[in-house]
Amino acid sequence: MTIATKGPVRVVGTGLLGASVGLALTREGVEVQLSDPSRTALALARDVGAGTPARPDGPEPALVVVAAPPDVTADVVRAELAAHPHAVVTDVASVKGYVLEELRAAGVDLARYVGSHPMAGRERSGPAAAVPDLFLGRPWVITDSGSSDPEALLAVRSLAVDLGAVPVPMAAAAHDAAVATVSHLPQLVASLAAARLRGLDDAALGLAGQGLRDVTRIAASDPALWTSILAANALAVRSVLVPLRDDLDRVVDALTSAALATGPEDVAPGTLAAIADVIAAGNAGQARIPGKHGGRQSSYAVVTVLVPDQPGELAHLLADVGAAGVNLEDLRIEHAAGRAAGMAAISVLPDREEDLVAALAERGWRLVE
């Protein structure tokens, strides 16, 4: 693959994102200059191969990538634009509107600035968690401020493509509204739900199934980082949370009525409509989430197979799927607590389902359907 990004590239902030950018560019032979107020983070980023610490007498960068915490991003962008008067400057903060507003309020010329946001992350953070493939296949939002030079837009677009991401042009406000719903809202509801588990006794927790695990997985995120992100996108997040709270209020009211009734059959039918409405609205919303490769989630057939919990059994199964010539679109393993057996849910294109079922049954797999 030919790399379009011209170096040197200066990376300011060598946490997970910055160090991953540095790793990927270094791997492609681009000179990467690293900068971070933390000497430890800087040394660690250098040690993992993300680049070399920037020197005052080093060559001028062609591109600056600001990967600082959201609340200081605008200040850092402004300083970098001033310090490197010929460089294109981008930032990768997960909220875009307020950075732009702060720069505009400070009267900064935005020709060489293009805000961006790679939709990539990990549950771990810091340079030690950096990986060059972090951006592979992820959407990378690129926001045109309206004052951005075409060359600056092209440089940031090239960076995204060179790192294996999919560039997605989007206005800052549209981006912020989108991530409020698809990223910030799930984080908050996962945290709100997981918070209820603190006081639960072990016997109750023993009844937990895959549903609870899925809903709360991302609740294991960094409080400081997320507080900063949510505060920076406060208005958009609030706009999504308020209707959610309205729905929640209706559900609580309905449950209050149901609890006061002497039995479920004594609850007036209309009382429970609020609950049914929320579940039905959830059905409709969930069905809209695109699946892998941008397709519709519902466009795959799922074949579920019982897998004995022994080394190599899952490999045998997937070898048999491969031998049947069927491409596996997605795979989910379901385990049950307290017993050594699992189920593998294999997603395939609907027109391959029949072939796969026949092939697996022939090879002696126990299909669950």
Next chain:
Amino acid sequence: MTIATKGPVRVVGTGLLGASVGLALTREGVEVQLSDPSRTALALARDVGAGTPARPDGPEPALVVVAAPPDVTADVVRAELAAHPHAVVTDVASVKGYVLEELRAAGVDLARYVGSHPMAGRERSGPAAAVPDLFLGRPWVITDSGSSDPEALLAVRSLAVDLGAVPVPMAAAAHDAAVATVSHLPQLVASLAAARLRGLDDAALGLAGQGLRDVTRIAASDPALWTSILAANALAVRSVLVPLRDDLDRVVDALTSAALATGPEDVAPGTLAAIADVIAAGNAGQARIPGKHGGRQSSYAVVTVLVPDQPGELAHLLADVGAAGVNLEDLRIEHAAGRAAGMAAISVLPDREEDLVAALAERGWRLVE
């Protein structure tokens, strides 16, 4: 395996759970008598092999399993106790307290009744979705009313064990409080979050990642069934939802303050504490969820590997894991929209991580860490 359950077993309600009980017992040679007010459901259950429709002149059942919708369960249990004066009667409704209360209120002798709840289910429902292995490894809560005969408790316990489940003795109120938090709450927050996606444009949905998918997966559940479950457990669910709403109110207030400020740095530090507190509380709650085999989630090491998106590649990977002699404790495939590549996150016992990493690296796999 020797089967302890004595037949005939009468299954009343041939939906997913009832038909799955019938299938599993039939497979073990136990006579199963099926009953359902819907002729279609009854015929379908018979056709999938769940048993034979009950006849008026048939032999008296030794055990009756009531698998009716939650709101009619108590009535059906009462009728079955009366109709079969020597049988043990259990039900599998997902809420237990109100069934017991209704039976007590009706003055029913509870010696032969034992309420139970297998923590098993699927996203599909009805007899066509029934599988004999539905209960394999799942907790099966068994509630002693205090008036239950030891023989009745033993019969229901034997049923759970015979079906491959793990019997969990628990009082009805403790069960209802537990499922309010580990099952009913996740369902509601998933639905509330997914409901927000209805009006979102496709570009915004294109930014969706694994977090949103995980949080909303169970939002694809049946509204009528869930309304009935939530109404039957109204008080316990309400007790969990109200503190969640209080937390949510604090977050909304904090976001309102942040949105009114001219920039993130103008928000008084204390204002955002509500957000940080909720994320931190979510950390603490999420960490308490037990992992597979009842162990702690944190007791596994995760090795992440890049997998080219071609038939057989995942099978090759897992064959190599098996060849390394390492047992895979869990597996998660991460896909990215718009690009044909995935990552496999392999959970293994911590003392096997090093061996696995070395073995996979030697075989040319690209490890992400």
